[in-house]
Amino acid sequence: MTARTTNQKAWWLVAPVVVLVAFNALVPMMTVVNYSFQETFGDNVFFWEGFKWYEELLRSERFHDALVRQLAFTATILAIEVPLGVAIALAMPRRGPWVSVCLVLMALPLLIPWNVVGAMWNIFALPDIGLLGRLINGLGVDYNFTQDPTSAWVTTVVMDVWHWTSLVVLLAYAGLCSIPDAYYQAAKIDGASAWSVFRHIQLPKMKRVLTIAILLRFMDSFMIYTEPFVLTGGGPGNTTTFLSIDLVKVALGQFDLGPAAAMSLVYFMIVLLLSWVFYTVMMRNEGT
Amino acid sequence: MLLSWMAWTWQTAAFFVLVALALVAMGIWEWRSPGGAPRRGILGLDTTRGDRLFISLLGAGFIHLGWLAAFGAPPWGALAVSVLFAVAVFRWV
Known part of the structure; x- marks a missing residue:
């Protein structure tokens, strides 16, 4: 049984955050909800449409396709970035002068703005003048990310892996560094193999940071926009048109604010649900 | 109007009022039974x-x-x- 807290004055310290969140999240969210039930042609004139935009969206093949592409992209990059990030973190030195060098090298991709990453990879992978594109074609592989869907997908995934695996590495490395030496000494006395040490010491101790890493990578990759937009523009055709790119096309390209608002809310609910499922599954039995 | 850009309707306002009331009710419940x-x-x-x-x-x-x-x-x-x-x-x- 928890005792009742008698002094509630600390709540006032939270007040500034509440006001900030109200203005940068709650008010825009309310506006999006309002828009999602109406039609507008601008000039603050709105017409009630009820659930029409939701019905159209949920039965739209275009939305289903974008959602499937988004889920496939997120599943792919999580399946690559998390094991790769953990493997790199395990390989990094824990002591000595190389620690700083490794950390700086790992942090570099994270410092590059997203649109610059897209532009870099666009030029790098161009089949006629790009170093990577020319190299792959020189090896006899037919590679052209501007025309071939497979090439476009592979390039988008590799670009994301290059940009964001570092985040998993740094978080996993922080988790590894927090493990006391006594655990390793005990494992050594018991004659534990490297796999046993990883399975029973390192992985459980990294659980919390890996939960954060997976959640961050899931949310970021599920909402990815700038990099694929600069790299492929959603093409060729619609093959790399993820949910966010499609949303911007509807909202800004077609100026269909009502349908775009409905799409935003469904998008938000999917992110919320999947984040909750990830978090709940990973933190299950944590308190016991 | 000051809030006309938010495109309020009575239906959406009622929805948010209900959510707010649910949160207030949860607050009271927590206060009564922490x-x-x-x-x-x-x-x-x-x-x-x-x-x-x-x-x-x-x-x-x-x-x-x-x-x-x-x-x-x-x-x-x-x-x-x-x-x-x-x-x-x-x-x-």
């Missing part, structure tokens, strides 16, 4: 009553979306299913 009534329900999840409200609201959102996709408007049936779902969540989850 601790959040934590327990492990049938799904094997450790939940407080705040978690159960979150699951109920999120579930209600998806029930409505599913109803709209399958049967279209009006979603009164979805509302009834959502209430039953919330009761079940607060009782067993």
Whole structure:
């Protein structure tokens, strides 16, 4: 049984955050909800449409396709970035002068703005003048990310892996560094193999940071926009048109604010649900 | 009007008022009975009553979306299913 807290004055310290969140999240969210039930042609004139935009969206093949592409992209990059990030973190030195060098090298991709990453990879992978594109074609592989869907997908995934695996590495490395030496000494006395040490010491101790890493990578990759937009523009055709790119096309390209608002809310609910499922599954039995 | 850019309607305003009232009710419940009534329900999840409200609201959102996709408007049936779902969540989850 928890005792009742008698002094509630600390709540006032939270007040500034509440006001900030109200203005940068709650008010825009309310506006999006309002828009999602109406039609507008601008000039603050709105017409009630009820659930029409939701019905159209949920039965739209275009939305289903974008959602499937988004889920496939997120599943792919999580399946690559998390094991790769953990493997790199395990390989990094824990002591000595190389620690700083490794950390700086790992942090570099994270410092590059997203649109610059897209532009870099666009030029790098161009089949006629790009170093990577020319190299792959020189090896006899037919590679052209501007025309071939497979090439476009592979390039988008590799670009994301290059940009964001570092985040998993740094978080996993922080988790590894927090493990006391006594655990390793005990494992050594018991004659534990490297796999046993990883399975029973390192992985459980990294659980919390890996939960954060997976959640961050899931949310970021599920909402990815700038990099694929600069790299492929959603093409060729619609093959790399993820949910966010499609949303911007509807909202800004077609100026269909009502349908775009409905799409935003469904998008938000999917992110919320999947984040909750990830978090709940990973933190299950944590308190016991 | 100052808030005309937010495109308010009475229906959406009523929705947000109901959500706010639910939060106020949860606050009063917590004040009357502190601790959040934590327990492990049938799904094997450790939940407080705040978690159960979150699951109920999120579930209600998806029930409505599913109803709209399958049967279209009006979603009164979805509302009834959502209430039953919330009761079940607060009782067993």
